[in-house]
Every structure is written in structure tokens, then in C-alpha cells.
Amino acid sequence: MNIIVCIKQVPDTSEVRINPETNTLIREGVPSIINPYDLHAIEAGLQIREKTGGKVTVITMGPPQAEKALRDAVSMGADEVRLISDRAFAGADTWATSYALYKAIDKIGYDIILCGKQAIDGDTAQVGPEVAEFLNIPHIAYVRKIDGLENGRVKVQRLMDDGYDVVESSLPVLMTVVKEINTPRLPSLKGKMAAKKAVITVMDLNAIGAEEENVGLKGSPTQVRNIFAPQIRANRKMLEGSADEQVEALIKELRGLKCVLS
Amino acid sequence: MRIIINTEKCTGCEQCIESCPYTALEIKGGKAFINEYCEFCKACLSTCPEGAIVEIEDDYRDKAELAEYLAAHRGVWIFAEQRDAKIASVAYELLGAGRRLADELKTELSAVLFGASGDEAKELISWGADKVYHCGDAIFNTFNDEPYAQLLATLIKQYKPEIVLAGATPIGRSFIPRVAARLRTGLTADCTALEIDKETGNLLQIRPAFGGNIMATILCPNYRPQLATVRPRVMKRMEADPGRTGEIVAVDAVNLTCRTKVIETLKEASECMANLQEAEVIISGGRGMSNAKGFAMLEELAGLLGGAVAASRAAVDEGWIPYSHQVGQTGKTVCPKVYIACGISGAVQHLVGMQSSDIIIAINKNPEAPIFNVATYGIVGDVNEVVPMLIRKLKEAKQ
Ligand SMILES: Cc1cc2nc3c(=O)[nH]c(=O)nc-3n(C[C@H](O)[C@H](O)[C@H](O)COP(=O)(O)OP(=O)(O)OC[C@H]3O[C@@H](n4cnc5c(N)ncnc54)[C@H](O)[C@@H]3O)c2cc1C
Ligand SMILES: Nc1ncnc2c1ncn2[C@@H]1O[C@H](COP(=O)(O)O)[C@@H](O)[C@H]1O
Numbered sequence: 001m002n003i004i005v006c007i008k009q010v011p012d013t014s015e016v017r018i019n020p021e022t023n024t025l026i027r028e029g030v031p032s033i034i035n036p037y038d039l040h041a042i043e044a045g046l047q048i049r050e051k052t053g054g055k056v057t058v059i060t061m062g063p064p065q066a067e068k069a070l071r072d073a074v075s076m077g078a079d080e081v082r083l084i085s086d087r088a089f090a091g092a093d094t095w096a097t098s099y100a101l102y103k104a105i106d107k108i109g110y111d112i113i114l115c116g117k118q119a120i121d122g123d124t125a126q127v128g129p130e131v132a133e134f135l136n137i138p139h140i141a142y143v144r145k146i147d148g149l150e151n152g153r154v155k156v157q158r159l160m161d162d163g164y165d166v167v168e169s170s171l172p173v174l175m176t177v178v179k180e181i182n183t184p185r186l187p188s189l190k191g192k193m194a195a196k197k198a199v200i201t202v203m204d205l206n207a208i209g210a211e212e213e214n215v216g217l218k219g220s221p222t223q224v225r226n227i228f229a230p231q232i233r234a235n236r237k238m239l240e241g242s243a244d245e246q247v248e249a250l251i252k253e254l255r256g257l258k259c260v261l262s
Numbered sequence: 263m264r265i266i267i268n269t270e271k272c273t274g275c276e277q278c279i280e281s282c283p284y285t286a287l288e289i290k291g292g293k294a295f296i297n298e299y300c301e302f303c304k305a306c307l308s309t310c311p312e313g314a315i316v317e318i319e320d321d322y323r324d325k326a327e328l329a330e331y332l333a334a335h336r337g338v339w340i341f342a343e344q345r346d347a348k349i350a351s352v353a354y355e356l357l358g359a360g361r362r363l364a365d366e367l368k369t370e371l372s373a374v375l376f377g378a379s380g381d382e383a384k385e386l387i388s389w390g391a392d393k394v395y396h397c398g399d400a401i402f403n404t405f406n407d408e409p410y411a412q413l414l415a416t417l418i419k420q421y422k423p424e425i426v427l428a429g430a431t432p433i434g435r436s437f438i439p440r441v442a443a444r445l446r447t448g449l450t451a452d453c454t455a456l457e458i459d460k461e462t463g464n465l466l467q468i469r470p471a472f473g474g475n476i477m478a479t480i481l482c483p484n485y486r487p488q489l490a491t492v493r494p495r496v497m498k499r500m501e502a503d504p505g506r507t508g509e510i511v512a513v514d515a516v517n518l519t520c521r522t523k524v525i526e527t528l529k530e531a532s533e534c535m536a537n538l539q540e541a542e543v544i545i546s547g548g549r550g551m552s553n554a555k556g557f558a559m560l561e562e563l564a565g566l567l568g569g570a571v572a573a574s575r576a577a578v579d580e581g582w583i584p585y586s587h588q589v590g591q592t593g594k595t596v597c598p599k600v601y602i603a604c605g606i607s608g609a610v611q612h613l614v615g616m617q618s619s620d621i622i623i624a625i626n627k628n629p630e631a632p633i634f635n636v637a638t639y640g641i642v643g644d645v646n647e648v649v650p651m652l653i654r655k656l657k658e659a660k661q
Binding site: 090095122127159160217222223244249 | 297298304305408446448450470473474479483484524600623637640655656
């Protein structure tokens with residue numbers, strides 16, 4: 001079984017803020033991490049390998065520094081890694097990212113492709129399904145449990161708004177996973193050693209066989225026009241007096257609303 | 263578009279370096295240099311005191327050809343999602359948003375409905391659609407990405423709308439990307455506002471990024487249609503008008519492939535979810551509730567007010583209440599008449615999920631808590647004192 005896991009290196013978003021005066025991102029020492037959902041995708045890949053045998057290849061498209069994310073994946077137990085990197089890939093939106101990943105994945109070979117539900121920098125959740133479309137294979141998004149994998153078919157639980165669907169698919173298939181699916185393992189000592197020694201194979205534009213006009217900024221249909229700080233509606237009205245008086249005042253206000261106190 | 267350094271103007275002052283979220287700026291040979299980390303986010307542009315960082319437009323398409331291509335696309339479409347043959351509420355919100363955009367562009371608003379019956383199609387007209395493309399084929403009784411994506415892409419190719427909106431729901435966010443890939447066009451996820459650029463007629467797609475810390479305006483100027491998924495519960499529906507007339511275009515399901523199969527659809531203790539979406543009153547608790555017992559108190563208050571209980575992520579992370587109750591960026595967006603925030607600080611990720619509520623009441627012991635900035639009524643006090651008092655007084659008031 002050839003399992004490919006797509007991971008992305010992202011800034012730890014809980015710390016990214018905007019400077020309200022200059023409208024620019026403040027990024028003092030924001031660390032780069034593997035997108036948290038992708039850790040669950042790696043774990044899912046490793047668990048499948050443990051059941052069915054085969055090979056887990058972890059890939060990422062990003063700048064040379066994204067190598068760190070791949071080493072972390074090796075330390076968790078990935079068999080192989082590929083860094084899809086070329087200046088031509090810079091500035092890619094989800095269409096162009098998916099296109100480059102598709103070209104690379106097609107070269108590597110696959111039975112199961114795993115992605116995180118979404119990346120926490122863009123929060124788009126689009127790359128997985130787009131890759132599946134380019135590869136012309138089915139996909140199942142928001143997978144929270146893999147119930148079965150045999151005879152060239154998978155059976156999984158797909159999270160929906162009002163519960164979940166049990167969905168079956170033929171292989172090859174792409175799945176995007178949510179956090180509920182598993183608990184990612186921590187790197188083992190052996191893994192850490194392997195990570196240090198791992199050879200990171202880089203695939204550039206040529207190696208994936210993509211056309212320049214379909215990747216990077218050039219290949220991207222969308223453009224970011226501007227960024228700004230979220231606007232918060234401000235209509236601060238504080239109730240006054242002791243706690244008792246404030247609660248009285250509140251009840252008086254609530255009485256005015258039909259839906260609350262009738 | 264590209265970002266370049268005008269090395270003649272650059273003084274190597276390093277002021278731009280810190281502004282880059284991707285560490286794409288370095289100093290090389292005494293001048294700023296943009297490395298391959300650059301994501302073209304433009305964060306650096308305004309930081310240069312010399313104006314040495316500039317954005318330049320590259321034209322990848324022939325101007326006349328592009329103008330013709332763009333002009334060939336007219337009309338606004340919304341995808342009306344259904345589950346169990348019932349139209350999802352986000353579809354009505356999309357009709358509201360779509361109507362406004364179509365009127366501004368002086369064009370038609372159409373809805374696309376896969377599955378369900380002609381009655382539902384008619385319903386969409388009364389809520390604002392001029393036309394409904396309806397395919398009632400049984401293949402759409404359950405949700406499978408491939409046939410959904412194939413038929414929608416086929417219809418778009420045939421009728422060439424300029425804008426297509428879908429709900430940012432598990433369904434919309436799963437299959438619309440396939441449509442975008444197929445049609446070679448841009449897709450903006452989870453928009454919270456949509457506007458038309460007066461000058462160009464392009465759709466300005468506004469959405470949160472970086473976990474809600476930042477908002478971005480996204481454009482898709484050179485490709486059509488402009489595809490976007492829209493976050494449920496942020497757009498306003500119009501009033502339904504049963505007298506509205508429109509056209510229903512029946513569509514056949516031909517040449518669809520489907521390699522996935524839905525074996526079973528299970529509804530989970532969805533009571534709270536349905537409640538949160540429909541509740542007129544929501545009582546929400548945060549870390550300030552201190553423990554699960556605090557939430558029992560909120561349950562009681564909710565019972566008195568006929569409301570539902572929600573929570574901040576901090577409270578969910580503490581395990582005081584299940585994730586399905588979480589409101590905010592990574593939880594639900596709600597829009598009740600009254601939202602009572604108890605012991606919630608009001609982090610931006612929480613605010614995005616509830617700030618369009620009609621009336622917000624905040625109870626917090628810290629008068630500086632940002633939640634008070636959005637509060638219609640603020641009470642500074644300890645929830646352990648205020649909430650029981652509120653419960654007691656409400657009980658008295660009811661007698
Ligand atoms: C990518 C990302 C996504 C996120 N998504 C969400 C999301 O969907 N929803 C969400 O809510 N958060 C989300 N967060 C987390 C968010 O940033 C905050 O950490 C969270 O909302 C804080 O919850 P809180 O207000 O309950 O806790 P705190 O920030 O700890 O605030 C507790 C408040 O309670 C008050 N308090 C304490 N004791 C009492 C008392 N006895 N009486 C009265 N007041 C008291 C304190 O003054 C304080 O203001 C997200 C964060 C990130 C990075
Ligand atoms: N540059 C990338 N390289 C590899 N995988 C990616 C990349 N970007 C996104 N992905 C995968 O696609 C998923 C969804 O990302 P997104 O559509 O950006 O929210 C992620 O969780 C990853 O699994």
C-alpha cells in the first residue's frame with residue numbers, strides 16, 4: 001500500500017496579530033510548526049501501514065526551510081519524504097498548490113492520500129479535494145474514523161453538521177482527516193535518529209513535470225487584495241450599581257424583549 | 263502581481279524585516295532581498311519609509327481576450343444545499359446575499375438545487391431566485407462529491423455565471439473545491455462578507471485567516487466564475503414572498519460517475535446543534551465558569567429563558583462541555599436575539615462567532631475584558647454571584 005501524506009508548515013497562528021496602526025502582520029518570533037491537522041493525517045497513515053504493510057511518503061510543498069517539517073515527519077515514523085520546492089511555486093493559492101501537489105503525487109505513485117482537514121494559516125480546507133479532482137480519484141473529507149480497509153475499498157465515518165455519514169470508497173482515494181480520528185504519536189528515539197540522517201529529496205518544477213503558468217503566483221486565479229485587522233462592533237454599555245442593582249436593571253431591559261420574558 | 267525591491271531606493275534600514283509573516287525578507291549586500299518564502303501577502307509594502315518595496319502587475323493574459331472572456335460570464339448563482347430533501351438554512355442566507363449582489367450588478371439570480379422536489383425549487387423562488395436549475399435525480403439523495411461536482415461544473419460551463427456562492431458547510435467545503443479545480447478558477451473559502459468592487463465589478467471576497475486574527479480581501483479578477491463558500495449564519499435572508507415568480511429549469515443527470523457510496527447517515531445527539539442555530543437566547547460560558555458545575559448553573563438559566571447553552575473554546579478544552587457547543591472561529595457561528603456571555607474574555611476568535619447577535623450581555627469580573635467592547639449590556643461581577651442572583655430574580659419575576 002502506497003500511502004502519501006500531504007503536510008504543510010505553518011506559522012503558529014495563535015500568535016499572529018495585526019498591528020492596527022500599520023495594518024501589517026506582527027510576527028515576532030512566531031514559530032513554524034506542522035499544521036496540527038496534518039499530524040493526525042501522518043498518524044492515520046502510519047496506522048494504516050501498520051495494518052496493511054506498505055510505505056508512508058510524506059510530502060510538502062514549501063520553501064527550503066520546510067525541510068524541518070519533513071524531518072519531524074520522519075521522526076514520527078514516515079518511510080520517505082519529498083520536498084516540493086522551487087521558486088516558481090511561491091505565492092501559490094489553493095488551485096496552484098493543489099496542481100503542484102497533484103503533479104508530484106502522480107510521479108510518486110499512490111493508493112491512499114491523506115491530508116489534514118485544513119491548514120490553520122489559510123483555513124481553506126480546499127487543497128485536499130482539489131488534488132483529488134486533478135488526480136481524477138474520489139475523496140472523502142472530514143474523516144473522523146476509518147472503519148475498514150479491505151479488498152480495495154475503505155469504509156469511513158465522515159463528519160457532517162448534524163452527525164456523521166458512513167461512506168465507502170474504492171481505492172485509490174484521498175481523505176482529509178479531523179482531529180477526532182486519532183492521537184498523533186510522539187517521535188521515538190529511533191525516529192529522531194532517523195530524522196537527523198534522513199535524506200530530503202527535493203522535487204522542483206522540472207521533477208514534477210508541471211508548467212510554469214500553472215504553479216505559484218502565475219498559476220493562481222485568486223489574489224490577496226489587502227489584509228486588515230478584524231473589526232469589532234463597539235457599543236459598550238455598562239450597567240451601574242451593586243451586583244443586585246445591575247441584575248435588576250438587566251431584568252428590566254430583558255422584560256422589554258418579547259422572546260425572553262413574556 | 264509581484265513584489266520587488268527597488269534597490270536604488272532601499273537603504274538597508276531593516277524596518278521591513280519584522281513585518282513579514284513568512285520571514286521572506288532578508289538583508290543581502292546591504293539591501294533588502296525577497297527570498298522564496300514570499301507569499302505575496304503585501305504585509306511589508308507600507309513599512310518601507312523610502313517606498314522601496316513595490317508591487318507590480320504582470321499581465322498573464324491578452325487584454326482584449328480577457329475582456330471578452332469576462333463579458334461572456336453573467337449572472338449570480340447560489341448552490342442550494344439539501345439534506346434529507348430539506349433545503350439547508352444557509353441556502354436562504356445565500357439567496358439574500360446573492361440577491362443583493364445580482365441587483366447591484368443588474369443581473370439575474372439563479373439557484374442550483376440537486377435532489378429534493380419541485381416544491382423546494384419553488385420555495386427558492388419565493389426567497390429571491392429568478393431561476394432555479396433543478397435536478398431531482400435519485401443520485402443526489404445522499405451526498406457524494408463526484409456527481410455533485412460534475413453536474414455543477416457542467417452547468418457552469420454551459421450557462422457561464424460570473425459568481426457562484428455555496429455554503430461553507432461540510433458539503434459545500436467538500437465538493438466546491440473539485441468544481442474550482444475542474445473549471446480552473448479561484449475559490450475563496452468561508453467568506454464572511456461579499457461586496458462588488460464599483461470600478462471593476464469584481465467580487466470582493468472578505469474572509470478571516472490565521473485563525474481569525476486577520477481579515478483578508480480576496481479577488482479573482484481574471485478567471486470566472488468567482489467561486490466562494492460563505493459562512494452560515496452571517497448573511498441576512500430576505501423576507502419570503504410566496505407571490506414571486508420565476509422559472510424552473512429541469513436538468514438531467516447524465517454521465518455522472520460516483521465512486522463513493524453513503525451506506526448510512528447517522529444523526530447524533532444533534533439537539534444542541536440545532537438548538538444553537540435556532541435558539542433565540544444563548545447562554546454561553548467560558549473559563550470564568552471555573553468548572554463543569556458552573557455550566558449546570560448556566561443550564562438552569564437557559565431553562566428559565568428558553569435558551570441553549572454554548573461555550574468558549576477554553577471551556578471546551580477544559581472538558582466542561584462538548585465541542586459541539588463551541589462558538590467561534592473553530593466552532594459554530596450563532597446569531598441569536600440575546601447572547602449572554604458569562605466569564606468569557608472576548609478573544610477575537612470567540613467574537614467572530616457571536617458578534618452579530620442582536621443583544622449581547624456580558625458578565626465578567628474584569629472591567630477591562632474585551633467582551634465588554636461588544637456588549638449591549640455589561641455587568642462587572644463574579645459569575646458565581648451574578649448568575650445565581652439572575653436565576654433567583656428571574657424565578658421571582660416569573661411567578
Ligand atoms: C486558531 C484559533 C481558533 C480559535 N477558535 C476559537 C473558537 O472557535 N471559539 C473560542 O471561544 N475561542 C477560540 N479560540 C481561543 C481564543 O483565542 C481564546 O483563547 C478563548 O476564546 C478564551 O476563552 P475564555 O474567554 O473562556 O477564557 P479566558 O480568556 O481565560 O477568559 C476568562 C474570562 O473570565 C473572566 N472570569 C474569570 N473568573 C470569573 C468569575 N468568577 N466571574 C466572572 N468572570 C470571571 C476573566 O476575567 C476572563 O475575562 C481560538 C484560538 C485560535 C488560536
Ligand atoms: N503546501 C502544501 N504542501 C503539502 N500539503 C499541503 C499544502 N497546503 C495544503 N496542504 C494539505 O492540504 C490540507 C488543507 O490545506 P488548506 O486547503 O490550505 O486548508 C492541509 O491540511 C495539508 O494536508
